[in-house]
Amino acid sequence: MLIKPPADHATNPPKTAPEETKGLSRRTPSNARLVTSLAVGLAVLVLILGLRLLLPFFEPITWAIILALFFFPVYNWIKRRLRLPDAVISVIMCLLIIMFIIIPVFGLLGSLTAEIIRVYNELQLNLATGEFTIVPDRERFPVLHGAVSRMLDLLQTHEAGVKEGISDIAKRMGEFFLMQGTVLFKNVAGIIFNGALMLLTLYFLFIDGEKMLETFKGLLPMPRRDVENFAGVTADVLSATLYGNMLNAAIQGGLGIFIMWVLDFSAPLLWGMLIGLSTFIPIIGPALIWLPATVYLFVSGIYLKGAILLTFSILVISQIDYFLRPIFISGKTQLHTLFLFFSILGGINVFGLLGLVLGPILMALCVSILELYKLETLGLEPHDW
Numbered sequence: 001m002l003i004k005p006p007a008d009h010a011t012n013p014p015k016t017a018p019e020e021t022k023g024l025s026r027r028t029p030s031n032a033r034l035v036t037s038l039a040v041g042l043a044v045l046v047l048i049l050g051l052r053l054l055l056p057f058f059e060p061i062t063w064a065i066i067l068a069l070f071f072f073p074v075y076n077w078i079k080r081r082l083r084l085p086d087a088v089i090s091v092i093m094c095l096l097i098i099m100f101i102i103i104p105v106f107g108l109l110g111s112l113t114a115e116i117i118r119v120y121n122e123l124q125l126n127l128a129t130g131e132f133t134i135v136p137d138r139e140r141f142p143v144l145h146g147a148v149s150r151m152l153d154l155l156q157t158h159e160a161g162v163k164e165g166i167s168d169i170a171k172r173m174g175e176f177f178l179m180q181g182t183v184l185f186k187n188v189a190g191i192i193f194n195g196a197l198m199l200l201t202l203y204f205l206f207i208d209g210e211k212m213l214e215t216f217k218g219l220l221p222m223p224r225r226d227v228e229n230f231a232g233v234t235a236d237v238l239s240a241t242l243y244g245n246m247l248n249a250a251i252q253g254g255l256g257i258f259i260m261w262v263l264d265f266s267a268p269l270l271w272g273m274l275i276g277l278s279t280f281i282p283i284i285g286p287a288l289i290w291l292p293a294t295v296y297l298f299v300s301g302i303y304l305k306g307a308i309l310l311t312f313s314i315l316v317i318s319q320i321d322y323f324l325r326p327i328f329i330s331g332k333t334q335l336h337t338l339f340l341f342f343s344i345l346g347g348i349n350v351f352g353l354l355g356l357v358l359g360p361i362l363m364a365l366c367v368s369i370l371e372l373y374k375l376e377t378l379g380l381e382p383h384d385w
Contacts, residue, residue, distance in 0.1 A: 060194040064201035066357050075206050090206040115267040234368040241364045248324045249279040259312050263305045280341045
């Protein structure tokens with residue numbers, strides 16, 4: 001009786017084994033891609049839902065971040081001097097911001113709204129009584145009378161048409177600010193609630209802001225050296241934008257309010273605000289506001305006030321740039337005035353009052369990304385935009 005020798009599995013493996021292995025090898029990459037896609041999709045969905053939870057509190061959180069950017073150097077200075085616990089210093093900073101920033105700003109906005117409405121009412125009254133004239137008196141100002149008359153002829157219009165246009169603009173401005181003031185007072189509870197959320201966020205940003213920033217840096221999909229370069233360029237652009245330009249505008253606007261109040265102009269707050277905003281207009285700047293006011297004083301025969309306004313504007317207001325910009329912007333990448341101007345207009349259009357500051361910050365971040373590309377990819381040195 002013949003006995004078959006046992007099968008040599010080493011030399012003759014089962015025929016089904018290679019086929020099964022081949023089938024598994026065909027299915028595994030596909031399954032892995034499917035699992036990865038599902039995991040990424042789920043993660044993106046969770047992140048979107050998480051951001052959606054924060055979206056209703058976008059304004060208070062953003063204002064808190066902006067204030068933290070502005071005042072974090074002050075926080076560090078107080079921390080080095082007083083050597084108190086971080087929580088105590090954060091509370092001190094929040095109280096200082098309430099007393100010297102939030103309360104004055106709301107008072108300024110309320111006064112500005114009241115002044116704009118008052119100017120509108122006075123203008124409407126003067127238009128109705130005929131006291132407001134476009135063409136100056138022929139006997140008192142013969143040269144100016146002729147120049148304005150020729151300009152109206154070139155524009156193919158007349159004094160009544162110009163008055164109607166001015167009245168319509170004033171009416172729209174008055175209605176806008178009246179509506180804003182009404183909304184402001186109707187939503188006092190919401191404003192208080194958002195203010196409390198902003199201060200709470202600001203409190204924790206002062207304490208843990210540096211840790212949060214380091215965590216965010218660690219999440220960026222770039223080498224550490226590129227991350228540090230990006231952070232450095234961003235800090236330079238933000239510093240030049242926030243401190244160099246925004247603070248410059250605030251100081252020039254404050255000086256404008258002061259000189260207009262001293263010279264007894266109507267609505268000095270409005271004049272000062274216009275001077276501050278005009279600092280972002282390329283080339284002309286604040287001269288767009290104080291120069292016509294000076295000309296008006298001279299042609300009206302108020303020579304002393306005209307000379308004071310002209311001298312103060314040239315020697316003080318217009319010289320602020322030469323003192324402040326080297327301090328805050330020297331050696332740093334800065335936004336070009338034209339970019340800054342349009343970023344403010346676009347920010348206000350998209351985000352409202354918040355866009356006044358958020359617009360330049362977003363533009364600064366765009367410039368930072370482009371500067372990093374120039375530095376790391378093209379090997380070029382950063383420069384002003």
